[in-house]
Amino acid sequence: MPPELEQRPRLAPGCRLSEMPGQTATLMMPESALQLKGPGLKIIQLCDGKRTVADIVRILQKAFPQAQVERVQKDIVEFLKTLHDRRAVDFE
Amino acid sequence: MDYPLLAVIAEVTHLCPLHCVYCSNPLEMKSRREELSTADWLSVFKQAGKMGALQLDITGGEPLARSDLVELVAGARKAKLYVNLITSGLGLNEARLNALLEAGLDHIQLSFQDALEAPANEFAGTRAHAAKLALAAQIRRRRVAFTMNVVVHRANLDRLNEIVALAEELAPQRLEVAHVQYYGWALPNREALLPTRGQLDRSVEIVDVARQRLKGKMRIEFVTPDYYGKFPKACMGGWGRKLMLITPAGEALPCHAAGVIPELHFDNVTQHPLRWLWEESPAFQKFRGEDWMPEPCRSCDRRTLDFGGCRCQALLLAGDAAATDPTCSLAPARPVVDAILARVNGVPEIPPAAAHSPWVYRVNPAN
Numbered sequence: 001m002p003p004e005l006e007q008r009p010r011l012a013p014g015c016r017l018s019e020m021p022g023q024t025a026t027l028m029m030p031e032s033a034l035q036l037k038g039p040g041l042k043i044i045q046l047c048d049g050k051r052t053v054a055d056i057v058r059i060l061q062k063a064f065p066q067a068q069v070e071r072v073q074k075d076i077v078e079f080l081k082t083l084h085d086r087r088a089v090d091f092e
Numbered sequence: 093m094d095y096p097l098l099a100v101i102a103e104v105t106h107l108c109p110l111h112c113v114y115c116s117n118p119l120e121m122k123s124r125r126e127e128l129s130t131a132d133w134l135s136v137f138k139q140a141g142k143m144g145a146l147q148l149d150i151t152g153g154e155p156l157a158r159s160d161l162v163e164l165v166a167g168a169r170k171a172k173l174y175v176n177l178i179t180s181g182l183g184l185n186e187a188r189l190n191a192l193l194e195a196g197l198d199h200i201q202l203s204f205q206d207a208l209e210a211p212a213n214e215f216a217g218t219r220a221h222a223a224k225l226a227l228a229a230q231i232r233r234r235r236v237a238f239t240m241n242v243v244v245h246r247a248n249l250d251r252l253n254e255i256v257a258l259a260e261e262l263a264p265q266r267l268e269v270a271h272v273q274y275y276g277w278a279l280p281n282r283e284a285l286l287p288t289r290g291q292l293d294r295s296v297e298i299v300d301v302a303r304q305r306l307k308g309k310m311r312i313e314f315v316t317p318d319y320y321g322k323f324p325k326a327c328m329g330g331w332g333r334k335l336m337l338i339t340p341a342g343e344a345l346p347c348h349a350a351g352v353i354p355e356l357h358f359d360n361v362t363q364h365p366l367r368w369l370w371e372e373s374p375a376f377q378k379f380r381g382e383d384w385m386p387e388p389c390r391s392c393d394r395r396t397l398d399f400g401g402c403r404c405q406a407l408l409l410a411g412d413a414a415a416t417d418p419t420c421s422l423a424p425a426r427p428v429v430d431a432i433l434a435r436v437n438g439v440p441e442i443p444p445a446a447a448h449s450p451w452v453y454r455v456n457p458a459n
Contacts, residue, residue: 001307001308012237012265013234013235013236013237013238013265014198014199014235014236014237014238014265015237016174016198018146018172018174020172026146028146028147028174028198029174029237030176030198030199030201030237030239030265030266031147031149031176031199032147033146033147033174084308085307085308085311086311087265087266087308087310087311
C-alpha cells in the first residue's frame, strides 16, 4: 500500500544506509543492497521516523525546484511504496 | 577484474545440534580441530571489506557452536560488512542474542523444518521446534531484520498453508520458502524429498496468493526445485562472479558443493590473500566466464542469464563438471533428470508407513 502523506517513514530493522567516502551510497538490506544517488539517497536520508511523507515531499520540492510539483510527490510516494513492499521501510 | 566480489559465505563450523536430512553441508565435514581461529576469520572479513564485498553470511553447521561468534560479528561490522546470521537458533539465549545485536548483527535468518512439531523434529533429527518458537518471539521484540526460513519437500509441502500461517504468527519481515536443492545430505534422501509435480504446482499457487495477501507486511522469497525447471538456476550468480564460500578449515570455494568435483584443488585463506584466491586461484578460474562452456550453452542466448547452471550438479548427475547442467531442458543429460522425476511421480505422494525410518540423517564431523 502507498503511504499516506501524514505517515512517518523509517528504515526497517536491519536496513541501514552505508555512506563511505569515495563510494556510491548503498542501502544495505537482508541479502541485498541498493545503490542510491540523487533524490533516492536524499529521500532515504529523510526516512527517520520523525518527518512525514508530506515533509519529505516539501524538502525535495525545494531541492529540485525545476521539477513539476505533483510529479515530485508522485515519485516519492511510489519510491516509498516499493521500499515498503521490499520490507526496507516501515510507515509509522 | 571483471567480477567484483559481492558477498562471502563463511561456514564457521560444521558442528550442529541438528541433523537435517537435506543439509547442504558436504558428506565429508571438517572437524573442530581443523577450524580457522578467531584471528583467521577476522582477517578474512577485513580483506573482504577492503575488496568491496557488501554482505557476509555467517553460517555452518551451526555458527552458535563457535564460542567467539560475538567477536566475529563485531569484526565483520568493523570491516563494513552487512552481517547475516544463518542459524537453527539452538544455542541462542536472551543474553547471547543481546550481545550479538550489540556487536552489530544486522539480520537473523532462523530455520524452521515444518509448521508442526512432530514432523519438524523428525526432519531435524532432534527436538528443536519448540525452542525455535520461543526464540522467534524474542527476536521479534528487538530491532533486527528477521527472516524465517523453511526448506520444503515432499514430506512437508502439503502443510505449506500452515507454514505461511505460522510465519504470520511469528511475524518476520521475510519468509523464505526454499525447495530442497539436491546436494550434500539431500542427495541420499532425494527419492523421499522430491515433491510430485502436483505438490510443486500447488506450492507455487499458495505462494502467489500469500504474496499478494501479505504485500507490505511480509516479503516471501521462493526457491523452486530446479529438477522441474525448464532452465537451470544461475548457481551462485555464476561461478566466481559474485560469491565466495569459505569452509570451516579455510578453503575458498566457488560453490557450496564444489568439493564434489574431483579435479579441483581449493586454496586456503591461511596461505593466500583473499584477493589472490578470488582473482587468481585455479578453482575460481576453472569455470569463470564462457570459455569452458560446451554446446548447447556456448551458442545459447541464456548463457548470460544462467551461466550454464551448476557445475556441481553437472558432476553429480552427468558425471562431468563441464557439462551443461542436466536440469536444463536443452542439456544432453536431461533424460537423467526426467527418469528421476518419472520415478517420484509414479509412487503415491504419501507412502505407506515404513517399518523403519526412510531418512539418512546428517551426522557431525569426528573430532
